[in-house]
Amino acid sequence: MDFAFGPEDERFRTRARDWLDEHFTGAHTGLGAQPRPGVGHGGEGAHRAWERELGAGGWIGLGWDRTHGTYGNRPATLTQQVVWAEEYARAGAPARLGHIGENLLAPTLLAYGDDAQRARFLPPVARGEELWCQGYSEPDAGSDLAGVRTRAVRDPGDGTYRVTGQKIWTSLAREADWCFVLARTEEGSRRHHGLSFLLVPMDQPGRVEVRPIRQLTGDAEFNEVFFEGAVARAEHLVGGAGQGWRVAMGLLALERGVSTLAQQIGFAQELDRVVRMGLRTCAAADPVLRDRLIAQWAELKTMRWNALRTLGSAQGPGAPSVAKLLWGGWHQRLGELAVRVRGAAAALGPEPWSAERPYELDDAQHLFLFSRADTIYGGSDEIQRNIIAERVLNLPKDSRG
Secondary structure, three states, X not given: OOOOOOHHHHHHHHHHHHHHHHHOOHHHHHHOOOOOOOOOOOOHHHHHHHHXXXXXOOOOOOOOOOXXXXXXOOOOOHHHHHHHHHHHHHOOOXXXXXXXXXHHHHHHHHHHOOHHHHHHHHHHHHOOOOOEEEEOOEOOEOOOHHHOOOEEEEOOOOOOEEEEEEEOOOOOOOOOOEEEEEEEOOOOOOOOXXXXXXXXXXXXXXXXXXEEEOOOOOOOOEXXXXXXXXXXXXXXXXXXXXXXXXXXXXXXXXXXXXXHHHHHHHHHHHHXXXXXXXXXXXXXXXXXXXXXXXXXXXXXXXXXXHXXXXXXXXXXXXXXXXXXXHHHHHHHHHHXXXXXHHHHHHHOOOOOOEOOEOOOOOHXXXXXXHHOOOOOOOOOHXXXXXXXXXXXXXXXXXXXX
């Protein structure tokens, strides 16, 4: 299979680079390069301004299905979407605050929403004006999404839904304007039955509370979100009452698309830093560590080719799970390798120690600690293997039914 990009893709690459060179300047560069994995975004106002800059340039919503309208996004082929994602990562541009709205909500509304929902929500996403978060996981229903307990009760008076429950590990909840929430709308329903997909505004004081979760790294990228009778309008129910599982599964299939290739650019940059560290510390002279560095490089190349292959063909039901299993384990092994290459210094804190800097990590330490979660968040390895076993290999379902 030919993995090269065509002439039109390369012309698109030039336009993307030129735009980034012209616009990723001045105050925007103060946001820093793509942060290390797990680093909280910070500087919300500056990041929002960058989202609006991207929207004005037509770089949000590349390749959205135009069957139901354009919504202001730039047309782009699948390979051109890959080109943009790669050039954005290579430029060291800021982590995106709007990626959940752009890459998860928008395709879901295009596939399952109605015309009114698309007209209301897609243009603000394309302009970089409204930010979203995802309300799926709960304390007792993380990877086992069918166990959600958050309830949404229809108010007979005004027809709105009142949402009550708790979500956890919610990225960008502090910055988001809206949250798409998977909630149980049928009393007495179990597992994947009786769930609905609701669009809930976050600005509801007393009804929506966000609490940051402090991680091993010292950062607080994730959050708990508590809903206490939060209001969701009836017209903001996506896909129909009781159809939430179908919509949610359709959304999850979108998570491992073009963004996986951009993620791999970041992985390549991290691997390059580990290799350079190995050369500085002479750890690369150790044949065992050298073999591991070479293996990491080869595996990353294989992941890229596999991602390009799946993007260029009809994806089977297990393709997203295979991708998650591949990159989760790879990144975790890279974290382990980083501290081995760093040597004994990897066990030390900042020097000189001070009360103002009691917990500051270098790149190797941060990569190691954050990557401990790679095989858990976004769907644990156990869940991914169950999906492959049941949906691809047709093995019996596990005992949860």
